[in-house]
Amino acid sequence: MHISDLAAEAGVTVKAVRYYESQGLLKPHREANGYRTYSGEDLLVVREIKALLSLGLTAEQTYPFIECLRAGNDRADVCPASLTAYRTRIAEVDRRIDELTDLRARLTDLLTDAESWRTRVRETR
Amino acid sequence: MHISDLAAEAGVTVKAVRYYESQGLLKPHREANGYRTYSGEDLLVVREIKALLSLGLTAEQTYPFIECLRAGNDRADVCPASLTAYRTRIAEVDRRIDELTDLRARLTDLLTDAESWRTRVRETR
DNA sequence: CTAAACCCTGCCCTCAGGGTCAAGGTCAAG
DNA sequence: CTTGACCTTGACCCTGAGGGCAGGGTTTAG
Numbered sequence: 053m054h055i056s057d058l059a060a061e062a063g064v065t066v067k068a069v070r071y072y073e074s075q076g077l078l079k080p081h082r083e084a085n086g087y088r089t090y091s092g093e094d095l096l097v098v099r100e101i102k103a104l105l106s107l108g109l110t111a112e113q114t115y116p117f118i119e120c121l122r123a124g125n126d127r128a129d130v131c132p133a134s135l136t137a138y139r140t141r142i143a144e145v146d147r148r149i150d151e152l153t154d155l156r157a158r159l160t161d162l163l164t165d166a167e168s169w170r171t172r173v174r175e176t177r
Numbered sequence: 178m179h180i181s182d183l184a185a186e187a188g189v190t191v192k193a194v195r196y197y198e199s200q201g202l203l204k205p206h207r208e209a210n211g212y213r214t215y216s217g218e219d220l221l222v223v224r225e226i227k228a229l230l231s232l233g234l235t236a237e238q239t240y241p242f243i244e245c246l247r248a249g250n251d252r253a254d255v256c257p258a259s260l261t262a263y264r265t266r267i268a269e270v271d272r273r274i275d276e277l278t279d280l281r282a283r284l285t286d287l288l289t290d291a292e293s294w295r296t297r298v299r300e301t302r
Numbered sequence: 303c304t305a306a307a308c309c310c311t312g313c314c315c316t317c318a319g320g321g322t323c324a325a326g327g328t329c330a331a332g
Numbered sequence: 333c334t335t336g337a338c339c340t341t342g343a344c345c346c347t348g349a350g351g352g353c354a355g356g357g358t359t360t361a362g
Contacts, residue, residue, distance in 0.1 A: 056339070056340085065319080065320080066340090068318080071318065085326090086326095086342095089353080105318080107284060111318070130285060134291065135295075137285055138287060138288040149277050153274065156274070159266055159270065163267070165254075166252065170252075180310085188307060196350055211358095212358085235349090237348095292320075
């Protein structure tokens with residue numbers, strides 16, 4: 053299949069597919085005219101990349117999953133490295149939620165502070 | 178004061194100060210030799226920008242706060258536009274926390290799923 | 303006089319692509 | 333055979349908030 057077929061079936065853009073290749077995640081054959089051709093495995097790979105990116109992994113972090121798939125496993129996440137990647141990402145998300153929670157508290161403090169300051173000023177004006 | 182004095186006193190880098198200028202947040206005088214010179218007000222502005230960026234606002238979103246400061250207010254956040262910006266940012270943070278919470282649930286589901294799949298495979302091997 | 307410390311502009315880099323372009327290939331209808 | 337529609341290729345600039353480096357001018361201390 054050509055790149056636009058692959059992109060359509062995987063639900064991504066042609067541009068994205070070329071980007072994954074530039075990151076070393078795909079190595080399509082080339083026809084005599086230079087066109088890339090993709091296999092059914094490549095389709096699974098691109099679907100996996102899409103799913104992992106939507107989980108907030110970087111393209112680089114999808115590497116172990118892709119290796120796991122290409123090793124012949126039905127699922128990309130049954131290899132130890134994939135489980136580790138999941139756990140690492142969960143820890144990142146937890147940290148980020150904590151940060152944002154603190155941030156929200158700071159923001160509401162600032163907001164109520166600024167509001168009350170305005171009220172005081174209006175009253176004493 | 179020169180740029181490195183300003184940067185040191187505000188706790189940011191020289192590069193950051195020049196970036197704020199490129200975003201239209203500062204307009205320093207230039208000496209005959211081309212060196213930028215900053216006022217005490219500029220120092221307050223840079224400190225304010227730093228604080229707002231650490232709250233996750235974009236440089237562009239700091240604009241109303243800076244205007245408020247330059248209008249002669251003691252605080253950058255007592256103007257109506259600043260309060261609106263705070264509320265907008267709080268809403269963004271809330272949305273982001275919700276997204277990350279959903280994401281975390283998806284990740285733990287995937288993780289336990291992959292773990293149990295591995296266990297089943299080991300048992301039936 | 304010289305070296306250190308400071309200042310300037312300008313270019314390339316991040317990350318996951320998006321947008322746009324020119325050039326060329328492929329396939330059908332006319 | 334040609335036209336047109338559609339496909340592909342590589343190449344370039346863009347994002348946000350700067351970091352890093354190059355190359356050059358200026359100022360200050362010894």
